[in-house]
Amino acid sequence: MKKWIQKSLMAAVALVTLGFITPSHEIWDQFLDERGQKEIAGSTGTAVAAELPTTFTEAEEAPFFELAKATARDRAYEKFGSKIGPAISDEFDQVILPKIEEAIEMTLVSIGDEGGRSLSISEQPAGGYSEKIFHIFDTESGKDLLRFHVRTDKRPLDGYYFNFHYHTSEDGYSRHIELGDIFWSKNTPPKWLS
Numbered sequence: 001m002k003k004w005i006q007k008s009l010m011a012a013v014a015l016v017t018l019g020f021i022t023p024s025h026e027i028w029d030q031f032l033d034e035r036g037q038k039e040i041a042g043s044t045g046t047a048v049a050a051e052l053p054t055t056f057t058e059a060e061e062a063p064f065f066e067l068a069k070a071t072a073r074d075r076a077y078e079k080f081g082s083k084i085g086p087a088i089s090d091e092f093d094q095v096i097l098p099k100i101e102e103a104i105e106m107t108l109v110s111i112g113d114e115g116g117r118s119l120s121i122s123e124q125p126a127g128g129y130s131e132k133i134f135h136i137f138d139t140e141s142g143k144d145l146l147r148f149h150v151r152t153d154k155r156p157l158d159g160y161y162f163n164f165h166y167h168t169s170e171d172g173y174s175r176h177i178e179l180g181d182i183f184w185s186k187n188t189p190p191k192w193l194s
Helices: 003-016 026-035 043-061 064-116
Strands: 119-121 132-138 144-155 159-168 177-185
Touching: 064 119, 064 132, 064 144, 064 159, 064 177
Parallel strands: none
Antiparallel strands: 119 132, 132 144, 144 159, 159 177
16 A cells, blocks of 8 residues: 555544554554564654663662652652742752652552552642642552642741651541742742742
Protein backbone atom coordinates (compact mmCIF):
# COMPACT_ATOMS: atom_id res chain seq x y z
CA MET A 1 0.00 0.00 0.00
CA LYS A 2 1.26 3.44 -0.79
CA LYS A 3 2.38 5.62 2.08
CA TRP A 4 -0.20 8.37 1.49
CA ILE A 5 -3.05 5.84 1.48
CA GLN A 6 -1.90 4.43 4.82
CA LYS A 7 -1.65 7.88 6.36
CA SER A 8 -5.09 8.82 5.00
CA LEU A 9 -6.55 5.61 6.38
CA MET A 10 -5.02 6.29 9.82
CA ALA A 11 -6.37 9.84 9.87
CA ALA A 12 -9.83 8.69 8.74
CA VAL A 13 -10.01 6.04 11.47
CA ALA A 14 -8.90 8.56 14.09
CA LEU A 15 -11.66 10.95 12.99
CA VAL A 16 -14.39 8.31 12.77
CA THR A 17 -13.56 6.85 16.21
CA LEU A 18 -13.36 10.35 17.72
CA GLY A 19 -9.71 9.85 18.65
CA PHE A 20 -10.10 6.53 20.51
CA ILE A 21 -7.83 4.85 17.96
CA THR A 22 -4.92 7.18 17.30
CA PRO A 23 -2.19 6.75 14.67
CA SER A 24 0.19 5.53 17.38
CA HIS A 25 -2.27 2.90 18.68
CA GLU A 26 -1.12 -0.75 18.84
CA ILE A 27 -3.77 -1.77 16.28
CA TRP A 28 -1.67 -0.06 13.64
CA ASP A 29 1.48 -1.78 14.88
CA GLN A 30 -0.19 -5.18 14.50
CA PHE A 31 -1.61 -4.19 11.11
CA LEU A 32 1.77 -3.06 9.82
CA ASP A 33 3.63 -6.04 11.33
CA GLU A 34 1.52 -8.35 9.20
CA ARG A 35 2.72 -6.52 6.12
CA GLY A 36 6.34 -6.11 7.28
CA GLN A 37 6.18 -2.31 7.30
CA LYS A 38 6.81 -1.53 10.96
CA GLU A 39 8.80 1.64 10.32
CA ILE A 40 5.79 3.59 9.03
CA ALA A 41 3.81 3.58 12.29
CA GLY A 42 4.69 6.49 14.64
CA SER A 43 8.45 6.47 14.85
CA THR A 44 8.33 8.45 18.11
CA GLY A 45 6.15 5.75 19.70
CA THR A 46 8.77 3.15 18.82
CA ALA A 47 11.58 5.28 20.29
CA VAL A 48 9.70 5.84 23.55
CA ALA A 49 8.92 2.15 23.86
CA ALA A 50 12.62 1.38 23.42
CA GLU A 51 13.56 3.82 26.21
CA LEU A 52 10.98 2.66 28.76
CA PRO A 53 12.57 -0.65 29.80
CA THR A 54 15.88 1.00 30.69
CA THR A 55 14.14 3.68 32.72
CA PHE A 56 12.00 1.06 34.46
CA THR A 57 15.06 -1.06 35.27
CA GLU A 58 16.89 1.95 36.66
CA ALA A 59 13.85 2.80 38.75
CA GLU A 60 13.77 -0.72 40.17
CA GLU A 61 17.45 -0.60 41.12
CA ALA A 62 17.23 2.75 42.92
CA PRO A 63 15.62 2.72 46.37
CA PHE A 64 12.14 4.24 46.48
CA PHE A 65 13.24 6.88 48.97
CA GLU A 66 15.71 8.41 46.51
CA LEU A 67 13.09 8.47 43.77
CA ALA A 68 10.52 9.92 46.17
CA LYS A 69 12.87 12.75 47.21
CA ALA A 70 13.49 13.82 43.62
CA THR A 71 9.85 13.44 42.62
CA ALA A 72 8.61 15.35 45.69
CA ARG A 73 10.64 18.39 44.74
CA ASP A 74 9.57 18.16 41.09
CA ARG A 75 5.86 17.84 41.94
CA ALA A 76 6.06 20.75 44.38
CA TYR A 77 7.65 23.08 41.84
CA GLU A 78 5.21 21.90 39.21
CA LYS A 79 2.36 22.88 41.55
CA PHE A 80 3.93 26.25 42.38
CA GLY A 81 4.13 27.20 38.72
CA SER A 82 6.21 30.02 37.31
CA LYS A 83 4.63 32.74 39.47
CA ILE A 84 4.83 31.23 42.97
CA GLY A 85 7.88 29.00 42.54
CA PRO A 86 10.62 31.63 42.21
CA ALA A 87 9.22 33.66 45.12
CA ILE A 88 9.23 30.84 47.69
CA SER A 89 11.89 28.45 46.33
CA ASP A 90 14.67 29.27 48.83
CA GLU A 91 12.52 28.90 51.93
CA PHE A 92 10.82 25.80 50.53
CA ASP A 93 14.16 24.08 49.83
CA GLN A 94 15.59 24.96 53.25
CA VAL A 95 12.60 24.44 55.54
CA ILE A 96 9.75 22.44 53.98
CA LEU A 97 11.48 19.97 51.66
CA PRO A 98 13.67 18.40 54.39
CA LYS A 99 10.53 17.83 56.48
CA ILE A 100 8.76 16.21 53.50
CA GLU A 101 11.77 13.91 53.02
CA GLU A 102 11.77 13.07 56.73
CA ALA A 103 8.05 12.20 56.66
CA ILE A 104 8.56 9.94 53.64
CA GLU A 105 11.54 8.24 55.27
CA MET A 106 9.66 7.64 58.55
CA THR A 107 6.75 6.08 56.66
CA LEU A 108 9.03 3.85 54.60
CA VAL A 109 10.81 2.67 57.74
CA SER A 110 7.49 1.86 59.40
CA ILE A 111 6.21 -0.25 56.47
CA GLY A 112 9.53 -2.04 55.85
CA ASP A 113 11.28 -3.17 52.66
CA GLU A 114 8.50 -5.39 51.35
CA GLY A 115 5.89 -2.63 51.51
CA GLY A 116 8.16 -0.15 49.75
CA ARG A 117 8.34 -2.24 46.59
CA SER A 118 4.76 -1.54 45.56
CA LEU A 119 4.68 2.20 46.24
CA SER A 120 4.23 4.94 43.69
CA ILE A 121 3.78 8.71 43.58
CA SER A 122 0.79 10.42 41.99
CA GLU A 123 1.40 11.95 38.59
CA GLN A 124 -0.20 15.40 38.64
CA PRO A 125 -0.55 18.03 41.37
CA ALA A 126 -3.92 19.75 41.61
CA GLY A 127 -4.31 23.24 40.19
CA GLY A 128 -6.59 26.14 40.97
CA TYR A 129 -7.23 26.40 44.69
CA SER A 130 -6.89 22.65 45.46
CA GLU A 131 -4.45 21.51 48.12
CA LYS A 132 -2.87 18.37 46.62
CA ILE A 133 0.85 18.41 45.84
CA PHE A 134 1.31 14.64 45.56
CA HIS A 135 0.22 11.40 47.18
CA ILE A 136 2.25 8.28 47.88
CA PHE A 137 0.09 5.22 47.34
CA ASP A 138 0.28 1.43 47.27
CA THR A 139 -0.07 0.26 43.66
CA GLU A 140 -1.43 -3.14 44.70
CA SER A 141 -4.29 -1.88 46.88
CA GLY A 142 -4.65 1.61 45.36
CA LYS A 143 -4.81 3.18 48.84
CA ASP A 144 -2.91 6.35 49.72
CA LEU A 145 -0.29 6.11 52.47
CA LEU A 146 0.67 9.79 52.57
CA ARG A 147 -1.00 12.86 51.16
CA PHE A 148 1.12 16.01 50.90
CA HIS A 149 -0.88 19.23 50.62
CA VAL A 150 -0.42 22.99 50.66
CA ARG A 151 -3.19 25.36 51.68
CA THR A 152 -3.43 29.12 51.26
CA ASP A 153 -4.28 30.77 54.59
CA LYS A 154 -5.26 34.41 55.02
CA ARG A 155 -4.35 35.69 58.46
CA PRO A 156 -5.96 38.97 59.49
CA LEU A 157 -3.54 41.89 59.37
CA ASP A 158 -0.67 39.53 58.43
CA GLY A 159 -1.42 38.53 54.86
CA TYR A 160 -1.32 35.24 52.99
CA TYR A 161 0.66 32.18 54.02
CA PHE A 162 1.18 28.82 52.35
CA ASN A 163 0.53 26.11 54.93
CA PHE A 164 2.34 22.86 54.07
CA HIS A 165 1.03 19.72 55.76
CA TYR A 166 0.44 16.03 55.18
CA HIS A 167 -2.09 13.37 56.08
CA THR A 168 -1.52 9.68 56.85
CA SER A 169 -3.72 6.65 56.29
CA GLU A 170 -3.31 5.68 59.96
CA ASP A 171 -5.90 8.24 61.12
CA GLY A 172 -8.06 8.21 58.00
CA TYR A 173 -6.42 11.39 56.66
CA SER A 174 -8.29 13.52 59.21
CA ARG A 175 -5.36 15.08 61.09
CA HIS A 176 -3.11 17.77 59.59
CA ILE A 177 0.55 17.10 60.38
CA GLU A 178 2.23 20.46 59.95
CA LEU A 179 5.39 20.85 57.89
CA GLY A 180 5.59 24.63 58.06
CA ASP A 181 4.34 27.93 56.69
CA ILE A 182 5.79 30.26 54.08
CA PHE A 183 4.70 33.90 53.91
CA TRP A 184 3.48 35.10 50.52
CA SER A 185 2.43 38.75 50.93
CA LYS A 186 -0.63 40.82 51.76
CA ASN A 187 -1.79 40.46 48.16
CA THR A 188 -3.82 37.44 47.02
CA PRO A 189 -1.52 34.74 45.60
CA PRO A 190 -2.10 33.40 42.07
CA LYS A 191 -3.75 30.04 41.49
CA TRP A 192 -1.63 26.91 41.63
CA LEU A 193 0.02 25.71 38.40
CA SER A 194 -0.06 29.24 36.98
